[in-house]
Amino acid sequence: MGHLLDGLNHVAIRVRDIEACARFYRDVLHLYLRSFDGQMAFFECGGTEFVLIGDPGQRDSSGQLAHIGFRVENPEKLDYFAHRVAEAGCPNIDGPKSTPGGRTLYFTDPEGIVVEIYC
Template sequence: MLVQGIHHVAYRCRDVQETIRFYKDALDMDLILAISEDHVPSTKEPNPYMHIFLDAGRGNVLAFFELPDSAPQGRDENTPAWVQHLAFQVEDVATLERSKAKLQAMGIEVLGPTNHEIFQSIYLHDPNGHRIELAANTVKPGQLERLRELAPLMIEEWGRTHRAVKHAAWLHEKEFAQATE
């Protein structure tokens, strides 16, 4: 395989200092390095920036750009806010629960936990408005294999119908049944 992993994922931020503080205080991520230039190296266009890199664990890197001379950041209004997000894995459900309590104690609004059957998640927003998901795996033996087997069938049906495909509905059936009782 050509790709060996994700080198880093980069997003825009309003203020690098605020962003560094949030990710350090809320998610225990440390600043790895910073790069600042007056011109974009790849395109040579003038656009001063500060580019920061944060340690997201296990060799994963989350990066941000502060662009003071660019228009204020926005988002694609045609895409629902819940679609674009950063999802970080935590060790287990107990860690997820401790994280939720810590974030709420910091005054951060947290949604969840949501049971996705193969993992549980909580959701929050960073100071830049980026949606963050913290996820703890809860997968049971055979579930991932079953989902992988179903994936091609689901993609084929979706391609024909562009309607929700029910092959893996078993993931959330218990949750919906409990919610309607």
């Protein structure tokens, strides 16, 4: 029957501080912010939509999401983002390091969500 799904359309994440998270993904990771109404932020990233949903009453998010993975073309771009996230004070930076699948960088966003950038 083949593939019935054509691709991933979007990823949506609930966050407590929508302002801080929207700034982080726009300013540090340079995602294109398509729209923001104070409650939801819609970003475009390589044909997939990335959505932040403001939910100030959200409980601890551990266990709800393993990580978000973003792909870059080459090690130079990965190193650029390693520098950007270090400048932004992102905790738990692991890498950049070589793995059997390529090079990876792991860090956490302002809500503690693990983000991976790989090439």
